Amino acid sequence: MTQPALLPKSFLWGYATASYQIEGATDVDGRAPSIWDTFCKTPGKIADGSSGDVATDSYKRWKEDVQLLKSYGVKAYRFSISWSRIVPEGGRRDAVNAAGIAHYRALIEELLREGIVPFVASTLYHWDLPQALHDRYGGWLSKDEIVPDFVRYADVCFRSFGDLVQNWITFNEPWVISVLGYGVGVFAPGHVGDAEPWIVSHSVILAHAYAVKLYREQFKARHGGQIGITLDCHWLLPYDDAPENQEAALRGVAFKLAPAPLTALPEPTPRQDPIYKGCYPARVKAVLGDRLPDFTPDEVAVVRGSSDFFGLNTYATHLVRDGGRDELNGFIQTGHTRPDGTPLGTQSDLPWLQTYGPGFRSLLTYLWKTYEQPIYVTENGFPVRGENDLPVEIAVDDADRQEYYRNYAAALLQAVTEDGADVRGYFGWSLLDNFEWAEGYKVRFGVTHVDYETQERTPKKSAGFLRQWFEEHIAV
Ligand code: GBH
Numbered sequence: 001m002t003q004p005a006l007l008p009k010s011f012l013w014g015y016a017t018a019s020y021q022i023e024g025a026t027d028v029d030g031r032a033p034s035i036w037d038t039f040c041k042t043p044g045k046i047a048d049g050s051s052g053d054v055a056t057d058s059y060k061r062w063k064e065d066v067q068l069l070k071s072y073g074v075k076a077y078r079f080s081i082s083w084s085r086i087v088p089e090g091g092r093r094d095a096v097n098a099a100g101i102a103h104y105r106a107l108i109e110e111l112l113r114e115g116i117v118p119f120v121a122s123t124l125y126h127w128d129l130p131q132a133l134h135d136r137y138g139g140w141l142s143k144d145e146i147v148p149d150f151v152r153y154a155d156v157c158f159r160s161f162g163d164l165v166q167n168w169i170t171f172n173e174p175w176v177i178s179v180l181g182y183g184v185g186v187f188a189p190g191h192v193g194d195a196e197p198w199i200v201s202h203s204v205i206l207a208h209a210y211a212v213k214l215y216r217e218q219f220k221a222r223h224g225g226q227i228g229i230t231l232d233c234h235w236l237l238p239y240d241d242a243p244e245n246q247e248a249a250l251r252g253v254a255f256k257l258a259p260a261p262l263t264a265l266p267e268p269t270p271r272q273d274p275i276y277k278g279c280y281p282a283r284v285k286a287v288l289g290d291r292l293p294d295f296t297p298d299e300v301a302v303v304r305g306s307s308d309f310f311g312l313n314t315y316a317t318h319l320v321r322d323g324g325r326d327e328l329n330g331f332i333q334t335g336h337t338r339p340d341g342t343p344l345g346t347q348s349d350l351p352w353l354q355t356y357g358p359g360f361r362s363l364l365t366y367l368w369k370t371y372e373q374p375i376y377v378t379e380n381g382f383p384v385r386g387e388n389d390l391p392v393e394i395a396v397d398d399a400d401r402q403e404y405y406r407n408y409a410a411a412l413l414q415a416v417t418e419d420g421a422d423v424r425g426y427f428g429w430s431l432l433d434n435f436e437w438a439e440g441y442k443v444r445f446g447v448t449h450v451d452y453e454t455q456e457r458t459p460k461k462s463a464g465f466l467r468q469w470f471e472e473h474i475a476v
Contacts, residue, residue, distance in 0.1 A: 005417035014074035025059035029099035032088035034128035039188035048440035076119035080126035090130030092152035230311030235359035313379035317359025357407030368421035381429035
């Protein structure tokens with residue numbers, strides 16, 4: 001009799017959140033504003049005119065959140081640290097805030113007491129740049145200022161939490177920070193530009209790399225941890241067999257993963273030339289030309305191999321055609337209807353997200369073969385269409401979210417057991433319904449329903465589904 005295929009015993013799973021999306025308490029315990037506080041107060045930027053001022057009140061309700069995690073049977077929790085709570089004014093000569101450190105220390109200690117790994121516990125940057133740094137020198141636009149400021153903030157975090165945290169992520173989604181924040185302008189700080197995004201992502205890659213260098217030189221030996229970066233990527237399928245659409249799909253992936261060739265492999269390899277030579281992917285360079293900054297030889301040496309794993313946030317698959325005016329994505333047009341008129345999968349509450357498990361499997365296998373790095377899926381999830389209009393008793397019966405997780409979990413298992421992809425962890429997005437950035441509170445990604453009037457938390461059925469699925473599919 002054949003044994004059912006299982007994930008390895010060491011496989012970690014749990015849920016992810018981000019500071020600004022859940023914490024609230026934006027003026028408590030010495031926290032100073034971040035660019036998201038400012039952005040939310042700009043009329044017209046957030047769909048329902050809301051902000052993260054209260055969110056799910058998790059800065060105060062964190063014990064309740066840890067109990068929820070425990071009741072869901074998770075092994076790990078991914079959360080992010082707010083720079084504005086640790087160094088409120090942000091800079092390398094600015095004061096460190098003891099109250100902010102005490103807060104995260106208490107949370108981490110509580111997780112450990114409950115047997116939950118603060119895995120990837122700590123994303124240092126999930127988009128909430130201290131406003132003071134933006135005002136002082138333009139934030140990510142000033143490489144020579146922001147890199148040392150970020151490294152100093154990272155140093156404070158490594159010193160304050162490094163004895164308890166063995167898993168670190170520097171940045172959440174450089175593509176979103178740069179392209180949506182400084183190109184399209186739909187995320188903070190809301191700039192629109194055609195050169196700015198590439199200056200910003202250059203700074204982010206360097207800030208990441210120098211923080212990793214610091215960790216490896218001064219903390220890793222003592223604390224034995226690992227450190228990496230999280231990129232976001234959809235899987236892109238050519239719309240049809242047309243060669244230009246096949247090429248467009250490859251180009252689209254290259255745009256999303258532009259930092260990866262630089263950070264993933266310790267040594268250049270001839271196999272995937274020329275992208276491992278310490279330059280951006282050739283397909284990206286071909287579109288952007290001189291707007292893509294160069295790395296100095298010293299920088300190349302620091303950047304190359306600067307991630308111990310591949311952190312992946314992924315939600316959707318898109319069908320891709322060549323052309324259009326979308327330079328920031330490499331001149332591709334995306335859709336989700338096949339040539340025969342059928343939809344790719346169940347529609348979510350957001351136009352860009354449909355259920356399509358096979359794309360998740362393809363992406364995991366592609367990343368493993370291309371970068372040969374252990375993968376942690378650091379976000380994956382689904383907002384059910386119209387869920388915000390439903391009363392809680394109905395909303396918790398989240399059939400489409402369960403279908404999504406059933407498909408993606410099956411794809412994960414196939415990628416690991418049939419394709420040999422070294423995937424070591426999986427985090428659902430998200431533990432709670434929360435502040436969904438420019439969508440405000442209208443779009444709900446949680447496996448827990450949150451009543452924003454009372455802050456009452458109610459588990460949805462998907463939480464039970466995932467608990468049972470991982471119980472059945474991780475080796476004991
Ligand atoms: C994640 O980003 C974020 O890390 C998380 O904070 C957020 O709550 C979650 O998504 C849910 O949205 O131009 O077609 O890609 C995922 C990356 C970037 C995917 C923005 C959707 C907009 C449409 N997202 N993107 S598209």
